[in-house]
Amino acid sequence: MADETAGGEDGEDAGAGGGKKKLILFGGIGLVAVLAIGGGAYFFLSGDSAPPPSADGTPAAQEVQKPVVFYDLPEMTVNLATDGRSTYLKVRIALEVEDKAMIAQIEPYLPRILDAFQIYLRELRPADLEGSAGLFRLKEELLRRINLSVYPAKVNGVLFKEILVQ
Incomplete structure (x- = not known):
């Protein structure tokens, strides 16, 4: 019986160790996915299409198209x-x-x-x-x-x- 309990404890430890590895693996994948989505959202949504204002606070002069x-x-x-x-x-x-x-x-x-x-x-x-x-x-x-x-x-x-x- 001592052998059975010893074998049972080893089986549980092996199962628990595999579960921790899976948890770390899926947690890492999830973290990378969240960072990628956040970086993409920052990159695409933070772009400012308006030109920066000039020193006096008015918007910078845009290129004026000359009439042809x-x-x-x-x-x-x-x-x-x-x-x-x-x-x-x-x-x-x-x-x-x-x-x-x-x-x-x-x-x-x-x-x-x-x-x-x-x-x-x-x-x-x-x-x-x-x-x-x-x-x-x-x-x-x-x-x-x-x-x-x-x-x-x-x-x-x-x-x-x-x-x-x-």
């Missing part, structure tokens, strides 16, 4: 470079400039701008205008050519108002 001016070019229709049947491109373009004074600088160069556009557009193939990537390349190339034509004036953007390939 758009200048419409005359509508252009050109035939594209094709082997077979004629394909035409009809395009209406607006130029984005900083102010009206820039338009006064650009207007004397309008014949040069239209000439540069006509020469470039006539060399395009219909495949060059397919998809948004093709139109983006066209826009960038026209912007580069117009800025070369009107230098030292500067055009900020070329905007397509209408594009028709027929």
